[in-house]
Amino acid sequence: MNNDKYLTVTALTRYLKYKFDNDDHLKNVYLKGEISNFKSHTTGHLYFSLKDETSKINAIMFSANAKKLVFTPTDGMKVLIHGRITIYEATGNYQIYVDEMLEDGIGNLYIAFEQLKEKLSKEGLFDSKHKKAIPKFPERVGVVTASTGAAIKDILSTIKRRFPICEVILFPSLVQGENAAPDIVNKIKMAENYDLDVLIVGRGGGSIEDLWPFNEEIVARAIFDCNIPIISAVGHEIDYTIADFVADLRAPTPTGAAELAVPNLLDLKKHIEQLRIRLNEGILKIVNYQKLFLDSLKNSFVIKNPLIMYDNKKQKLDSIIEKINNLLKIKLDKNIDKLSFIKNSYILKNPEIIYKQKKEMIVNIIEKLELINPLKVLKRGYSVIYKDNKIISSIKNLSKGDNLQIKLSDGIIKTKIEGVENI
Amino acid sequence: MAEKKQKFEDKITELESIINELENGNTTLEDSIEKYTKAMKLVKECDEQLKNVEEQVNKIVLENGKLEDFKLEDNN
Numbered sequence: 001m002n003n004d005k006y007l008t009v010t011a012l013t014r015y016l017k018y019k020f021d022n023d024d025h026l027k028n029v030y031l032k033g034e035i036s037n038f039k040s041h042t043t044g045h046l047y048f049s050l051k052d053e054t055s056k057i058n059a060i061m062f063s064a065n066a067k068k069l070v071f072t073p074t075d076g077m078k079v080l081i082h083g084r085i086t087i088y089e090a091t092g093n094y095q096i097y098v099d100e101m102l103e104d105g106i107g108n109l110y111i112a113f114e115q116l117k118e119k120l121s122k123e124g125l126f127d128s129k130h131k132k133a134i135p136k137f138p139e140r141v142g143v144v145t146a147s148t149g150a151a152i153k154d155i156l157s158t159i160k161r162r163f164p165i166c167e168v169i170l171f172p173s174l175v176q177g178e179n180a181a182p183d184i185v186n187k188i189k190m191a192e193n194y195d196l197d198v199l200i201v202g203r204g205g206g207s208i209e210d211l212w213p214f215n216e217e218i219v220a221r222a223i224f225d226c227n228i229p230i231i232s233a234v235g236h237e238i239d240y241t242i243a244d245f246v247a248d249l250r251a252p253t254p255t256g257a258a259e260l261a262v263p264n265l266l267d268l269k270k271h272i273e274q275l276r277i278r279l280n281e282g283i284l285k286i287v288n289y290q291k292l293f294l295d296s297l298k299n300s301f302v303i304k305n306p307l308i309m310y311d312n313k314k315q316k317l318d319s320i321i322e323k324i325n326n327l328l329k330i331k332l333d334k335n336i337d338k339l340s341f342i343k344n345s346y347i348l349k350n351p352e353i354i355y356k357q358k359k360e361m362i363v364n365i366i367e368k369l370e371l372i373n374p375l376k377v378l379k380r381g382y383s384v385i386y387k388d389n390k391i392i393s394s395i396k397n398l399s400k401g402d403n404l405q406i407k408l409s410d411g412i413i414k415t416k417i418e419g420v421e422n423i
Numbered sequence: 424m425a426e427k428k429q430k431f432e433d434k435i436t437e438l439e440s441i442i443n444e445l446e447n448g449n450t451t452l453e454d455s456i457e458k459y460t461k462a463m464k465l466v467k468e469c470d471e472q473l474k475n476v477e478e479q480v481n482k483i484v485l486e487n488g489k490l491e492d493f494k495l496e497d498n499n
Binding site: 137164169170187190265272275276278279287289290 | 431441445446452463469
């Protein structure tokens, strides 16, 4: 037997490894699949398999690359990886050396979520100024969710327990899958026509993909545009969707949404009973106060002794009459005094004195008149010269031939001027 | 929303404000009695609203917009 044609295992393995390492396709492989048998070694290297329905490949990611991961890989996780294929000589297994790994789907969804959140936030869709108040006592509650499943069940049972007098209207909607978002939008718009006090929009828990319709922009805008106050209730407490940010109120769960939407009837009845008690106490207080006031009036001295008022007035009247009488008397006395003073005056007592005085005055005047009588002057030899009945006291305006009259004490001389000379 | 009937919530709000006024006691007797009468009427109406309304039947909106009674399938 010629041994030469037999290869050693090592030789074959090396040959195959050489083939693999020199293949350009195998140096640069993009691969997608689900993680299984995941092991994280203390050195930081990650060992796992990547599989799909029918096949499987071993994978190794060294710590230098593993450190760059933005998530924690776990079994069952769908991932996108990049790496090179080579053969591990010790086992002869081919495997992929991974240098990059991303979460499949979820990673992209996460990015889309963040981008939409930022966009709508910038537009102001989440601003608290747009949040409508949730009415305290709704008479009609709308629910946009699936007609089957835990969410509607929880909501209905919670409302029935707390506030059974409230009417609930379900707007059945798809809540997952591609057609869910437009259906939810449609139902929100429809709900506006049913005179609702509040609208619950949501669904029960599920994977991020299941909840995805509530992260769609059209759903966010429909919630924002809706004129009914909206409570969002998507998934569990930890799940936050875009719908939660834009809704007027976010509930952690569908049950929570029902609790936020309606009051507890028992509490409400108690509250009304309290109001009734306060009301009665309030009015009693007012009536009692007014009654006390009235009593105090009734018991007042004046009301009890009304004649007192009369007495007072009477007394006042008397004092006024007295005052008036006094005033009149004073005035009268004054006048009487004045009259007696006049009566006693000297002139009235001696009226003849006036006559005597006047007579003396007349005699005096006559004597004065006597003194200035011009005729008396004429008797003493003086005369008065007239020209045209005017007395002449100067030679001015006199000329030869003028006619003059000279008045003497006992007659008039008519004469003519023979000449005029200055003295 | 302009309503033909006064909403339950508005009634409670009005009731509370009347009670506060009465408790402050700044009103005349006539005014107080008038307000009290009004408030008692509101209390009665609220009571009636909570007592007399029978349990509401849940409704579902069909594709054509019509309302129909809705019952959950009893599966547990």
